[in-house]
Amino acid sequence: MIFSIISDFKGVIEKVLPRKNELTRPPIANVDQVIIVNACLNPPPDFWMIDRLTILALWNKTKPILCFNKSDLVTEDELNRIRSIYEKANFKVIFTSSKQNIGIDELKETLTGKKSVFAGLSGVGKSSLLNSLQTELKLQTGEISNKLKRGKHTTRHVEFLPFTFGGLVADTPGFSSLDLPKDIVREQFSWLFPEIYAYQNECKFSTCLHNKEPKCAVKEAVSLGKISENRYKNYLAFLEEVISNERSY
Ligand SMILES: Nc1nc2c(ncn2[C@@H]2O[C@H](COP(=O)(O)OP(=O)(O)OP(=O)(O)O)[C@@H](O)[C@H]2O)c(=O)[nH]1
Ligand SMILES: [Zn+2]
Numbered sequence: 001m002i003f004s005i006i007s008d009f010k011g012v013i014e015k016v017l018p019r020k021n022e023l024t025r026p027p028i029a030n031v032d033q034v035i036i037v038n039a040c041l042n043p044p045p046d047f048w049m050i051d052r053l054t055i056l057a058l059w060n061k062t063k064p065i066l067c068f069n070k071s072d073l074v075t076e077d078e079l080n081r082i083r084s085i086y087e088k089a090n091f092k093v094i095f096t097s098s099k100q101n102i103g104i105d106e107l108k109e110t111l112t113g114k115k116s117v118f119a120g121l122s123g124v125g126k127s128s129l130l131n132s133l134q135t136e137l138k139l140q141t142g143e144i145s146n147k148l149k150r151g152k153h154t155t156r157h158v159e160f161l162p163f164t165f166g167g168l169v170a171d172t173p174g175f176s177s178l179d180l181p182k183d184i185v186r187e188q189f190s191w192l193f194p195e196i197y198a199y200q201n202e203c204k205f206s207t208c209l210h211n212k213e214p215k216c217a218v219k220e221a222v223s224l225g226k227i228s229e230n231r232y233k234n235y236l237a238f239l240e241e242v243i244s245n246e247r248s249y
Helices: 009-016 047-059 076-087 104-111 126-132 141-149 186-192 217-223 229-247
Strands: 002-004 027-029 033-039 063-069 092-095 115-119 160-163 167-170
Touching: 033 047, 033 104, 047 063, 047 186, 047 229, 063 076, 063 126, 076 092, 092 104, 104 126, 104 167, 115 126, 186 229, 217 229
Parallel strands: 033 063, 033 115, 063 092, 115 167
Antiparallel strands: 002 027, 160 167
């Protein structure tokens, strides 16, 4: 399993659109999990991007973990709303506030013994989170501040920060592209949405794509609130893309 990673996710999206000079970084192997770091607010979560990232993580046989930082900025109701979207998919959801030191222990526990990559838009608080974990860095004091301060522009290679709790975290995260892999076919696609795939056997047709087919258990689950409507909407949009990629082969 290989991830091409680059340092600034915002930069990635801008670079990918023209599809000419894609900026890639040296690949890293054997990643256990991708920590998709978002902010609850400032910036608000980009659910489209999150769903793309969960797909890419699963496709790369890696576990997606959702971290929503800046939890101090929103109400309990908003936290519950966010949690319910992804718990239905069985993804682990961690709420953190690097400002108020909330959820840092849970994050630490999740990183323990694993090789992780932090992925997320600029400004969600990735550096702040790494700083909150900083006391656990297994480095000489001088080295710590240099590593955490080092600008993205000077980072030319992928580096994993070794924490004393026995976890490695890549400090220059991101996927090289948010494109769906070209070799996904429509019949396999629902596998990348675990909460949709769970209903596959209950649909009338075994080949159901959960789109326009009758007696579709997925559509029923959406109407009953068992699958998030927004996740289903993204599933349909991405499915269109998968189908059009098939045609361009
Ligand atoms: N309210 C609040 N603000 C936070 C929190 N964490 C980070 N911030 C603020 O959010 C801004 C961005 O934080 P960074 O840690 O630089 O975010 P980043 O994801 O590393 O951003 P890049 O370095 O651009 O990739 C800063 O102004 C932080 O002070 C938090 O938990 N709560
Ligand atoms: Zn169906």
